[in-house]
Amino acid sequence: MTAFRVGDQVTIHNSQTGPERIATVDAFTEGNRCMVLSDGTKWRADGQRQWRVGSGYYKGPVVERTRPGDVDIVTRRRAIGVIRKFAQDLNMDSPLDAAALTRIVERIQAEQAAAPKPVDSED
Template sequence: MTQFRVGDQVTIHNSQTGPEKIATVEAFTEGKRCMVLSDGSQWRADGQRQWRAGSAYYKGPVVEPTQPGDLEIVTKRRAIGVIRKFAQDLNMDSPLSAEALKRVVDLIQAEKAAAKVADPE
């Protein structure tokens, strides 16, 4: 039997990096053996591996009930990814104006300064 119910918020965890994605249980299929999440992924009802993973040995992500702090970790991970992608694609031919880039730099510097004040080392 599964510990999950339709409507439960769950976190997809990678064994090495922790919480990766937040989703909601939308349905159960295959006689309640397959759990369908709001991101379209399908998992065994116990959340221990993806439905039809294709290999006998599975060492992939798992689904767990969302815990306090999971949303913050996932949000931070996604924001870092967007910032890295933004910076990677940035060059002199970028359509962003110098003023727009200066605003981005000013925000980054302000956030870094606020973080140092909040957590002095």
């Protein structure tokens, strides 16, 4: 018997970086030994390792029930990745005009100004 059921929201956790992805349990196969998630990945029904990974030592991501805060962490991680990719690809040949770039900069500055300041700041 598995701790998960079809329709459960789960989080794929990496042992070093924490919550990576949010998914939903779509189905069980292989006599309820394999769990298929909404992102297409297959896991053992207990969520401890991916299905049919080689027989060697496995220390990788695991599937756990989604806990409070997991969605925020995953959303933040994804947003930071998109922003970094955007900034990395940005150069003078980019198709965005000066007005669009100025709007982006203004929004970044507004969000930074609205963010809570660290308590231990010595400014």
